[in-house]
Structure formats: C-alpha cells, structure tokens
Amino acid sequence: MPDRPHRPDRSDDPHRATARDLLALVGGPGNVTSAAHCMTRLRLALTDRAAVRDAEVRAHPAVLGVVEDGDTYQIVLGPGRAARVTRAFEDLRAQAPAPGPAVLTADALAARGTALRAERKRRNATPGKLLLRRIAAVFVPLIPALIGCGIIAGLNGLLVNAGLLPWLTPVLGALASGFMALLAVFVGINTAQEFGGTPVIGGAAAAVVVFPGVTAISAFGHPLAPGQGGVLGALGAALLATAIEKWCRRWVPETVDVIVTPTLTLLLTGLVTVYGLMYAAGEAARAIGLGANWLLVHTGVLAGLVLGGLFLPLVMLGLHQALIPLHTTLIEQQGYTVLLPVLAMAGAGQVGAAVAVFVRLRGNRTIRATIRSALPAGLVGVGEPLIYGVSLPLGRPFVTACAGGAAGGAFVGLFSMLGTQVGSTAIGPSGWALFPLVQGDRGFAAAVAVYGGGLLVGYVAGFLVTYFFGFTRQALVELNAEQDTRPDTDPGSDPHTDGPDAQREPAPA
Structure with a gap:
C-alpha cells in the first residue's frame, strides 16, 4: 500500500x-x-x-x-x-x-x-576525493565567522578611509582581527575532530603556530615568526598530533593514559612543528600567494577563462570546498583572496544560461516555474538549484553556463593584468552577496566596479551562448511541446501557485 x-x-x-x-x-x-x-x-x-x-x-x-x-x-x-x-x-x-x-x-x-x-x-x-572532502570539512564550520569578520573588516576600512567615527574603528578592527589571529587554533580543533583525535589536543598542537614566543626559535637558519605557515601549518600540526595520539592510545596503559598520551603527543608534535612544519608550511603558503598573484597578473585572461569555466563542474562534484584552505591562506597573507571573485563568475554564467532557457522554452511551464523559484537564489550565489533543477538535466545548457562563467572570469582576469586586482575578504558568499566583501589594491570602488562588470559579462555571455547554442532544433521542439493538461483557460495563471503544475519535475532533455 x-x-x-x-x-x-x-x-x-x-x-x-x-x-x-x-x-x-x-x-x-x-x-x-x-x-x-x-x-x-x-x-x-x-x-x-x-x-x-x-x-x-x-x-x-x-x-x-x-x-x-x-x-x-x-x-x-x-x-x-x-x-x-x-x-x-x-x-x-x-x-x-x-x-x-x-x-x-x-x-x-x-x-x-x-x-x-x-x-x-x-x-x-577514491582516496583523493575522500581526503579532499575531509579537509574541506575542517574549514566549512569556520565559514560563518570568516564572513562576519570579513564584513566587519570591510566596514572598518571604509570608515578609516573616510575618517569617520575614529572612536569606533579600533573596536571594529579588534573584532575583525581577533578571530583571524587565532584561526590556527580553530583549524587544529576541527582537524582533530574530523580525523578522530581529541579536539583540544589538536587545538593545543596548532596554537604554537600563532604563539608570539616563537620569535626566539630559529629553524633552518631563519627565526620563526608568529603565524608562519598559517592554516597550512596548523592543519599539518593537528594531523600529526592526531596520528601520534592514536599511536599512544595503542600501547600506553589506561592507568597513565591521561598523563602520558597528551604530554607525549604535544611534545613530539611541538618539536616537529617548530623545527619543520612551520617553516615548510610558511614556504608553501608564500608559494600559494605568489603563484595566485603571478597567475592573474601575467596570464589573467587565460587563468580567469579556465577557473571561471571549470568551477561549475567542481560545484557539481562537491569538490569546490577543497579550495577553502587556499582561500584562507590568501586571506591570511594579503587580507583577501584573489581567486574567489574569478570563481564566482561561474554563478553569473549559470544565471545567464537559466534566463536564456526561460526565454527559449516558452511552451514548457514546468521548467520555467523551476527557473522562477531558483533564479533569486542563483543571483545571491546559491547555484545548486539551477544546476540540478535546470542546466544539468538539460545537458547543453550546463556547458553553455560554463562558457558564461569563463567569459566573466576572463573579464576579471583582464583587469588583474591591467593592474586592478580584485579579491574577497572572506569566503562563502558569491553573486550579489559578495559585494560587501569585495576589496582590492585600488580600493573598494574600483574592486566593486570590476567585480560588477564581471558579473554583467557572465550574465550576458551565459545568456547569448545558451540562447544560440544551448539546444538542438529537435530538443526545442520536444521541450516546447509540453502541454498544460489542466482545465484552465487563463494564459496568465501563475505556475507557482496554480494546481499541481508547480510541483512537477522538469522535463528531461
């Protein structure tokens, strides 16, 4: 039954x-x-x-x-x-x-x-996919705090530049920077929790990365600096601590486990961290920053084209969150990540493609109803409803949406080559929701103009490519042949609210 x-x-x-x-x-x-x-x-x-x-x-x-x-x-x-x-x-x-x-x-x-x-x-x-997902799971819980601190930092910057409310800006600066100063500790806690260790031990192992006293320590002939290695060093320290803790649990007697295991874990992890991990992670983080900037400054159009065009497939596979450590590292180093505004262009291409589908499929009430309900979310950077409800089931419009994202990414990359760098002070939002977090080397206004221009290019390119190349003639005939079987003669009725039509699944291509 x-x-x-x-x-x-x-x-x-x-x-x-x-x-x-x-x-x-x-x-x-x-x-x-x-x-x-x-x-x-x-x-x-x-x-x-x-x-x-x-x-x-x-x-x-x-x-x-x-x-x-x-x-x-x-x-x-x-x-x-x-x-x-x-x-x-x-x-x-x-x-x-x-x-x-x-x-x-x-x-x-x-x-x-x-x-x-x-x-x-x-x-x-596969081992690679599982590892990427687990690393992403370390950073996902941190995103709300990163967004809040990023917006406060942006507001503080505007007030400082305008010379307004000088009594308030130190407070806003402290609120924006406090979390970032201890970000390594939170990464350590989440890493240990995700990989089966004790969260507080993971946080304690990572805390040495941001401890001011490390300036008295030299590694490979260079004095260490607080925060050297950033989230990458914290991630490595917590992973090592978790492995050592599990090893200790296998042989330490229960009667002394509470004393021996945390002590040995923190001691061994700490020695490896200060004499190896911090220096290595610092060099890796520096390479990431230099590489990202070099990529956009010297190959901005090509880099933007590739990054903007490939981001939707990453979202579809759920692998886009593996980029969070890179974004976080760039934010730690430069105050903003130059990659996110380029990647956000993929959502613009998706929106443009969805509008083109809406226009081309005038006879298909179900797909048009899906687009009406999903488009507002797409405009503020939530792309899954349009991906899984519209473009991906239809096939070609998913590819043309990627083309729109590539065009928007190339536009932002072009301005990086011309000397106007655009970044985001936090991760998480995209689309219109990213505007409050946009920042760059030429100031807020220039960054907003370039980012807004990229969105516009992505919308237009996604629309045009989808309109002209998103459907075969046969697909257009079949998809527009859907008939409304309800006894309703009012052509202006709203498919969102009228009858079961709003609840039907989109027709397959």
Missing part, C-alpha cells in the same frame, strides 16, 4: 516545522546516522537511502534542491536557513525514541538500499 502524502508541519517555528517534515521524509530518526550543515545544505548520512521519499523532499516549499555526494544526502536549503533547520533537525532526532527494527520495512528495500550505497561507494570513495 503506497505511503500517504506527507502534510507539512504547521507549528509556529518555520525552521522546526521544516526540520520535522524533512525528518519524516528521509525515513525518520532511525534512518539518519549523522546530520551536519554547510553554508547552504543539510548534509545527512543515511542507513537506507531507499527509505527517502525523494519526490516529496524536492517538492517541499523550503527545499531548493537535492544533491547526492558519495554517501551523503544533501538537501539544499539556502544560506542562513540551513544552519537553523539543522539545529532543529538534531533536536528532533535527540528527542525521538530509540528506533526499532521496523525502520527497514522489507528485505527487498534493504537490499536495494545496500546495493545503491555500494555502487556510490565504488564510484566516489
């Missing part, structure tokens, strides 16, 4: 209501082994993938899209909402009674779910 249609929760708290709805739709508390969130997604590890009611999850009014990345079922909710829904989701899981054996209702269902998980593991669980 088929499941009854799920009725959305109507409680006062909309985020808790959304969490309750989604918990039921993904198979209940017993089917969820872990829940976390990034900027835009609720990320779930599930016991049985087949127990998820996909169509109803996608049709939920709070859901912008669904992504499957390895063993993770990711529900796109948008910035801000993802964190709040995740907290409510975890509260509801904690309050739920222990699951019984009835979570898997049939042997066939369990076998199908096991087969699906095994296939995804076979295709996605």
Whole structure:
C-alpha cells in the first residue's frame, strides 16, 4: 500500500516545522546516522537511502534542491536557513525514541538500499576525493565567522578611509582581527575532530603556530615568526598530533593514559612543528600567494577563462570546498583572496544560461516555474538549484553556463593584468552577496566596479551562448511541446501557485 502524502508541519517555528517534515521524509530518526550543515545544505548520512521519499523532499516549499555526494544526502536549503533547520533537525532526532527494527520495512528495500550505497561507494570513495572532502570539512564550520569578520573588516576600512567615527574603528578592527589571529587554533580543533583525535589536543598542537614566543626559535637558519605557515601549518600540526595520539592510545596503559598520551603527543608534535612544519608550511603558503598573484597578473585572461569555466563542474562534484584552505591562506597573507571573485563568475554564467532557457522554452511551464523559484537564489550565489533543477538535466545548457562563467572570469582576469586586482575578504558568499566583501589594491570602488562588470559579462555571455547554442532544433521542439493538461483557460495563471503544475519535475532533455 503506497505511503500517504506527507502534510507539512504547521507549528509556529518555520525552521522546526521544516526540520520535522524533512525528518519524516528521509525515513525518520532511525534512518539518519549523522546530520551536519554547510553554508547552504543539510548534509545527512543515511542507513537506507531507499527509505527517502525523494519526490516529496524536492517538492517541499523550503527545499531548493537535492544533491547526492558519495554517501551523503544533501538537501539544499539556502544560506542562513540551513544552519537553523539543522539545529532543529538534531533536536528532533535527540528527542525521538530509540528506533526499532521496523525502520527497514522489507528485505527487498534493504537490499536495494545496500546495493545503491555500494555502487556510490565504488564510484566516489577514491582516496583523493575522500581526503579532499575531509579537509574541506575542517574549514566549512569556520565559514560563518570568516564572513562576519570579513564584513566587519570591510566596514572598518571604509570608515578609516573616510575618517569617520575614529572612536569606533579600533573596536571594529579588534573584532575583525581577533578571530583571524587565532584561526590556527580553530583549524587544529576541527582537524582533530574530523580525523578522530581529541579536539583540544589538536587545538593545543596548532596554537604554537600563532604563539608570539616563537620569535626566539630559529629553524633552518631563519627565526620563526608568529603565524608562519598559517592554516597550512596548523592543519599539518593537528594531523600529526592526531596520528601520534592514536599511536599512544595503542600501547600506553589506561592507568597513565591521561598523563602520558597528551604530554607525549604535544611534545613530539611541538618539536616537529617548530623545527619543520612551520617553516615548510610558511614556504608553501608564500608559494600559494605568489603563484595566485603571478597567475592573474601575467596570464589573467587565460587563468580567469579556465577557473571561471571549470568551477561549475567542481560545484557539481562537491569538490569546490577543497579550495577553502587556499582561500584562507590568501586571506591570511594579503587580507583577501584573489581567486574567489574569478570563481564566482561561474554563478553569473549559470544565471545567464537559466534566463536564456526561460526565454527559449516558452511552451514548457514546468521548467520555467523551476527557473522562477531558483533564479533569486542563483543571483545571491546559491547555484545548486539551477544546476540540478535546470542546466544539468538539460545537458547543453550546463556547458553553455560554463562558457558564461569563463567569459566573466576572463573579464576579471583582464583587469588583474591591467593592474586592478580584485579579491574577497572572506569566503562563502558569491553573486550579489559578495559585494560587501569585495576589496582590492585600488580600493573598494574600483574592486566593486570590476567585480560588477564581471558579473554583467557572465550574465550576458551565459545568456547569448545558451540562447544560440544551448539546444538542438529537435530538443526545442520536444521541450516546447509540453502541454498544460489542466482545465484552465487563463494564459496568465501563475505556475507557482496554480494546481499541481508547480510541483512537477522538469522535463528531461
């Protein structure tokens, strides 16, 4: 007997209501082994993938899209909402009674779910991809603080340049810089937690990287400087500490474990860090900064073309978060990352392509309805709804969206070659949401002008390439042949609100 249609929760708290709805739709508390969130997604590890009611999850009014990345079922909710829904989701899981054996209702269902998980593991669980995802997981929880500090730093810079509120600017400077000064400690804590160590030991091992007293230490004939190696040094120190801690746990007797293990872990890790890791990571970080700047200054058009054109496939694969350590290193060194504004052009190409699809498919109400609902999120840098709801299912428009991103990236790269560098003081947002974080070597106004121009080029290029090359003649005929079967003679009715048309899936190309 088929499941009854799920009725959305109507409680006062909309985020808790959304969490309750989604918990039921993904198979209940017993089917969820872990829940976390990034900027835009609720990320779930599930016991049985087949127990998820996909169509109803996608049709939920709070859901912008669904992504499957390895063993993770990711529900796109948008910035801000993802964190709040995740907290409510975890509260509801904690309050739920222990699951019984009835979570898997049939042997066939369990076998199908096991087969699906095994296939995804076979295709996605390569050592390289798993390592990149785990490193990205170290930095994702830090993004909200990076955004907040970046915006405060930008506001402080504007006030200082304008000579306004001199009594307030020191406070804003302290608020913006305090977190960044101790960023290595937070990276150490998250690294140990992600890789199976004790978080506080990971933080303590990484703390030496930012300790002012390291100036009295020399490595390879050079005195160390506080912060040398930055997040790369902190990441390496915490990884080493976690490995040493696990080694100690295997042979240290339980009676003295609480004394011997942390002491030995911090001692060995500290010696390696101050006499090797800090210097090596500092050189690596310097190379990253010099390389990024050289790339854009000397090959800006080509670099922007490649980076802007390839970023959407990275987002599709979920590998874009592996770039977070690079962005963070550049922000530590220069105050902003020159890579993010170039990569953000991919979203502009996606938006332009979606508008072209909307114009070309006048006869397809379902795809146009999807674009109407997903386009606002795309404008502020949340690209998954347009990727998975529009361009990727249609095929060619995904490629033409990449072409639009390449054009926007080339525009920003061109200005880097001409001497106007554009960067972002934090990571996370893109699209219009990146404007408050934009900064550059020629000041805020010049950086905003170049970034805005790049977005415009990306929009226009994505639209034109998709309009003229995004569909074959046969595909246009087939996609525009979709007929509205409702007994409705009003051509101006709104597909968002009128009948089931708004809930139908986009037609395949």
